[in-house]
Amino acid sequence: MNVLELPAEMLGKIFNHYVHDHWKGRQVDPERPLSKLRRISAYSDSQTHPVDLTHTCRLWRNTAISMPQLWATIHAFEIASEGDVKMFELWLERSAGHDGAYPLILTIRQMQSRGEEAPVQCFGEVISLAVSQHQRWRHISLSLYGDSQPFFEPLYTVPLPLSTLRGFQVDFNQWDLDGLHHLIGALCSSTALRSVQFGAGFFRTLESDLVFDIVPWDRLTTVTFRALRPSHFIRILSSSMDTLQQLSISCLIFLCRVDKTPIPYVTMRRLQSLRIEAFPTRKHAEDTFGKLFLPSLRELYLPMGFPEDPELRPSGWESLLSLLERSNCKLQTFEYGDDNAPELIENLKSPLFEHLTSLRVTSDLAQHPDVSVQLLAALSEACEETQRPRMFPLLETLILDSVHSGDSVQEMVSTRVAAYGGYGRLKLRRIYAQVIDPDSEEPEYALEMDLHERK
Structure with a gap:
C-alpha cells in the first residue's frame, strides 16, 4: 500500500x-x-x-x-x-x-x-x-x-x-x-x-x-519546591496530610537565626513518594525525618544522602531507619548517594529494606573499590534457610552510578541467578552500571543488562 x-x-x-x-x-x-x-x-x-x-x-x-x-x-x-x-x-x-x-x-x-x-x-x-x-x-x-x-x-x-x-x-x-x-x-x-x-x-x-x-494545599496531590525551610515543609505537610501523594524538594534551607517555633509531628496518610536532594547537615535530616509518620511511603529519593558534619554527630541514617520503622511502610524504590559509602552497606542490610524492588546508588563507589566489592558481595549473599538472596530478595532494578569493575557486577548477577535456579525465576530484571576508569576517573563504559527475556 x-x-x-x-x-x-x-x-x-x-x-x-x-x-x-x-x-x-x-x-x-x-x-x-x-x-x-x-x-x-x-x-x-x-x-x-x-x-x-x-x-x-x-x-x-x-x-x-x-x-x-x-x-x-x-x-x-x-x-x-x-x-x-x-x-x-x-x-x-x-x-x-x-x-x-x-x-x-x-x-x-x-x-x-x-x-x-x-x-x-x-x-x-x-x-x-x-x-x-x-x-x-x-x-x-x-x-x-x-x-x-x-x-x-x-x-x-x-x-x-x-x-x-x-x-x-x-x-x-x-x-x-x-x-x-x-x-x-x-x-x-x-x-x-x-x-x-x-x-x-x-x-x-x-x-x-x-x-x-x-x-489549596488540601487539594494537591503533587508538590515540588526548589527550596524550602523545614518549618514551611512541616506546615505544608500539615495542610495536605489527607491528599498529598508526591513531594519533591531540591534543598531544605536552614537560616542562621534560631527558629523557636515548635515543629509538630505530622502523619501523611497518602504520601507515596518523597524526594529531598540535599540536607545542610545530618542534624537537619534528623530534625526533618523525626517529625514524620509516612505509612504509605513507597518511593524515597535522597540523591545526595546525608552530608558529614563533625560537630553534629546524630546520624541521618538513624533518623531514616526510625522513620521507616515507626511508619511500618513497605519501601519499594530507594535512591541514595553520599561520600560515606561504607556505612551504606550496613544500613541497607536492615530488614526495613526487604521490600525494595528498585535501588539506585549515586555514591561514588568507583573511588571506594573495597566498598564496591562489599556491596556486590552483599547482593550475592544467600540466606541459609531459603537459599535466596539475603539482601533485597525482591529486587528488580539496580542502578549503580559508578563502580570500578563490570566483572564484579556480572558475577553478582550469576550468583543471584544460581540462587533462584535460573533466569526464569530470577527477580532481577534490569541492571545499569557506569564503570569508571580508576586511572583517569572518567567513565570507561556503561554496563546495561536486560534480564527480562533471558531463559
Missing part, C-alpha cells in the same frame, strides 16, 4: 508519534539563533514539527490541521520577533479543535531582555495570546523575568476562575511580591488544580507569608 493511501486513522497515529515521541535531545548552539519555526515547538528537545507534515501533500496537510492534539502541546522560548508571535498564534488556532475548547499544555520561557525593547514586546504578545486562551489551560509552565509582569494583568480580572488547569510550574526572577501574589492567586483559582511546582522565587513569598493561604 502506498503511504498516501493509508487510512486516516492510521495516518493520524503516525503523525501523533512523529510529533510527540521526543526521546532524542536537540542540540542547540547558543551562539546560533534559532529559526522562528523552532522557537515554537512541542517540547524543548523536539526534533520534529507538525508544520513539516503540512508541506507534503493536500491529504497530509488536511489531516495534520484537523488534529488538535498535534498542536496542543506548545513550548515557546527565545521569542524575539513578530514571526515567532505569528507561529505561536498559528499553533493556538490549530490546537483549538472543532469546538474551540481542546485542552492546552503550555511552556513559556523568557530570555532576560537586558533592556532590549523589541524581544520584550514580542514576548508580551505571546503571553497575551496565551492568556486569551486561559479557559483551555490544562498545564502551564512559566519561567519569567520581572519585565513580563504587566502582560499577565488581564488574567487577574477575568470574570471566571480558571476551570481546567490541573497543574502549573513557575520560576520567577526579579518579580515583586505583589506580582507573585496575583499570578499565583490566579493559577490557584482552578478547582481542578492538583499539581504545582515552585522555583526559587517562591521561597520569598513563603518568608513573607504572602501566598501561603491562597495555595
Whole structure:
C-alpha cells in the first residue's frame, strides 16, 4: 500500500508519534539563533514539527490541521520577533479543535531582555495570546523575568476562575511580591488544580507569608519546591496530610537565626513518594525525618544522602531507619548517594529494606573499590534457610552510578541467578552500571543488562 493511501486513522497515529515521541535531545548552539519555526515547538528537545507534515501533500496537510492534539502541546522560548508571535498564534488556532475548547499544555520561557525593547514586546504578545486562551489551560509552565509582569494583568480580572488547569510550574526572577501574589492567586483559582511546582522565587513569598493561604494545599496531590525551610515543609505537610501523594524538594534551607517555633509531628496518610536532594547537615535530616509518620511511603529519593558534619554527630541514617520503622511502610524504590559509602552497606542490610524492588546508588563507589566489592558481595549473599538472596530478595532494578569493575557486577548477577535456579525465576530484571576508569576517573563504559527475556 502506498503511504498516501493509508487510512486516516492510521495516518493520524503516525503523525501523533512523529510529533510527540521526543526521546532524542536537540542540540542547540547558543551562539546560533534559532529559526522562528523552532522557537515554537512541542517540547524543548523536539526534533520534529507538525508544520513539516503540512508541506507534503493536500491529504497530509488536511489531516495534520484537523488534529488538535498535534498542536496542543506548545513550548515557546527565545521569542524575539513578530514571526515567532505569528507561529505561536498559528499553533493556538490549530490546537483549538472543532469546538474551540481542546485542552492546552503550555511552556513559556523568557530570555532576560537586558533592556532590549523589541524581544520584550514580542514576548508580551505571546503571553497575551496565551492568556486569551486561559479557559483551555490544562498545564502551564512559566519561567519569567520581572519585565513580563504587566502582560499577565488581564488574567487577574477575568470574570471566571480558571476551570481546567490541573497543574502549573513557575520560576520567577526579579518579580515583586505583589506580582507573585496575583499570578499565583490566579493559577490557584482552578478547582481542578492538583499539581504545582515552585522555583526559587517562591521561597520569598513563603518568608513573607504572602501566598501561603491562597495555595489549596488540601487539594494537591503533587508538590515540588526548589527550596524550602523545614518549618514551611512541616506546615505544608500539615495542610495536605489527607491528599498529598508526591513531594519533591531540591534543598531544605536552614537560616542562621534560631527558629523557636515548635515543629509538630505530622502523619501523611497518602504520601507515596518523597524526594529531598540535599540536607545542610545530618542534624537537619534528623530534625526533618523525626517529625514524620509516612505509612504509605513507597518511593524515597535522597540523591545526595546525608552530608558529614563533625560537630553534629546524630546520624541521618538513624533518623531514616526510625522513620521507616515507626511508619511500618513497605519501601519499594530507594535512591541514595553520599561520600560515606561504607556505612551504606550496613544500613541497607536492615530488614526495613526487604521490600525494595528498585535501588539506585549515586555514591561514588568507583573511588571506594573495597566498598564496591562489599556491596556486590552483599547482593550475592544467600540466606541459609531459603537459599535466596539475603539482601533485597525482591529486587528488580539496580542502578549503580559508578563502580570500578563490570566483572564484579556480572558475577553478582550469576550468583543471584544460581540462587533462584535460573533466569526464569530470577527477580532481577534490569541492571545499569557506569564503570569508571580508576586511572583517569572518567567513565570507561556503561554496563546495561536486560534480564527480562533471558531463559
